Amino acid sequence: MNFNVLLFLKHLILCSVCIYGDKLTEYVQKPVLVRACIDNATHAFIGCVVAEIILHSLKHQITHQQYYALLFVATIVSSLIDLDHFIVAKSLSLRDATHLDRRPFLHNSAICLVALILVILTKCVGSIKWSLFAVMMFIGFTTHHLRDATRRGIWFKVPFHDSNSPAVPYELYLLLVNIIPHLVHYLMQTTFSSVPKMKQIDLV
Numbered sequence: 001m002n003f004n005v006l007l008f009l010k011h012l013i014l015c016s017v018c019i020y021g022d023k024l025t026e027y028v029q030k031p032v033l034v035r036a037c038i039d040n041a042t043h044a045f046i047g048c049v050v051a052e053i054i055l056h057s058l059k060h061q062i063t064h065q066q067y068y069a070l071l072f073v074a075t076i077v078s079s080l081i082d083l084d085h086f087i088v089a090k091s092l093s094l095r096d097a098t099h100l101d102r103r104p105f106l107h108n109s110a111i112c113l114v115a116l117i118l119v120i121l122t123k124c125v126g127s128i129k130w131s132l133f134a135v136m137m138f139i140g141f142t143t144h145h146l147r148d149a150t151r152r153g154i155w156f157k158v159p160f161h162d163s164n165s166p167a168v169p170y171e172l173y174l175l176l177v178n179i180i181p182h183l184v185h186y187l188m189q190t191t192f193s194s195v196p197k198m199k200q201i202d203l204v
Helices: 003-027 032-057 066-082 081-091 109-125 128-152 170-191
Strands: 155-159 161-164
Touching: 003 032, 003 128, 003 170, 032 066, 032 128, 032 170, 066 128, 109 128, 109 155, 109 170, 128 170
Parallel strands: none
Antiparallel strands: 155 161
């Protein structure tokens, strides 16, 4: 299949997961557990699709085992971020976890900046494997935070600074989620010259 067509289909799938996942989450109000599972699964699928776009473009640089392992990392990180709700609530009750008086710690978008710094540092030492691991962490946190930001804004807390932005417009969220894999691929290219450009990859 032509690469441009396949890439377009992947972005179409990504947008569909974003939009229909949110619509389904809004539609299913009860039982609360089902709603929470749909919401979390949407986070996971978004992280998975974004990661796949990047990893497929780098298929000549990694083994099949590394491909699936990294895909799993991005997917599971995108999902497990919400465990911090239960940690902060100090309870396994879903009601307690979803009725906190503050944003839980893994929803601090300063983590995305830390992950990006790790990507750059691992790039500098020339380790594409560790750099890709950091990329998967970055994708997991960034896609999760962007989706949450459409409802609650972006929370950024570092020493001496604590701020929360207004809610991110939904169209901007969709745009950013679709741009992220291409920005990351460009970032990887700047150091790893052997990484092929997306448009040059021969896909089967």
